[in-house]
Amino acid sequence: MISSDLQLRSLTTNDLSAILELDQACFGGLWTMDGYQRELDSPNSELLGLFAPLSSIQLLGMGCFWSIVDEAHITILAIHPQYHRQGLGQALLYALLKTAGDRGLERATLEVRASNLAAISLYQKFGFKTAGLRRRYYKDNGEDALILWLSELQHPKFQTTLDNWHTTVSKQLNQFSWQLIN
Incomplete structure (x- = not known):
């Protein structure tokens, strides 16, 4: 079986049309081009x-996060629906957390729909813990959001955790014939 290359990189203005297409496929138009x-x-x-x-x-x-003081506030983690359950979400979450750690941020936080069990499971695999609830957070249907936290990104043991995640993510991607290249 031949593996397909995956490239992970910072997005630029040249990627705006692709960003909007993915936003539409995943969220139905959550953010605008200006956003x-x-x-x-x-x-x-x-x-x-x-x-x-290919x-x-x-x-x-x-994936997107805002750097707020010493926190990475993850605002978006989106995988095209045709590519769900192939390890791509894990790869992106790993990259966001590694980038946050490299930026010197201490913790990561996010909100997730209370009904999004697949996303919650993914975040829990990476050590996120439920820290609270935002009632009626989502405007489209009034659904609650769980607030999830991951702390100690600057603790020495976090680098070991990152290394373990890298191995796990690579194995998961390989199962679906993906290979992450830099």
């Missing part, structure tokens, strides 16, 4: 994309 442009222009935002050069879909996934 994504603000993210790309902000020194406090990190917007990463996952590309497969795929018919240009951008397979994206």
Whole structure:
């Protein structure tokens, strides 16, 4: 079986049309072009994309966090619906947390729909803990959001944890014939 290359890199203005296509496929138009442009222009935002050069879909996934004081507030983790359950979400989450650690951030936080059990499971695999609840957080249906936290990104043991995650993520991707290249 031949593996397909995956490229993980920071998104740029040149990627805006692909970003909007992925946003539409995953969220039905959560953010506008201007919203994504603000993210790309902000020194406090990190917007990463996952590309497969041989795929018919240009951008397979994206993740974003805001750097707020010493915290990475993850605002987006999206994988194109055709590529769910292949380890791509794990690869993106790993990359976001590694980038946050490299930036010197101490912790990561996010909100997730209380009904999104697949996402909650993914975050829990990476050590996130439930810290609270935002009632009626989602405007489209009034659903609650769980607030999840991961702390100690700067603790020495976190580098060991990152190394373990890298191995786990690589094995998961290989099961689906993906290979992450830099």
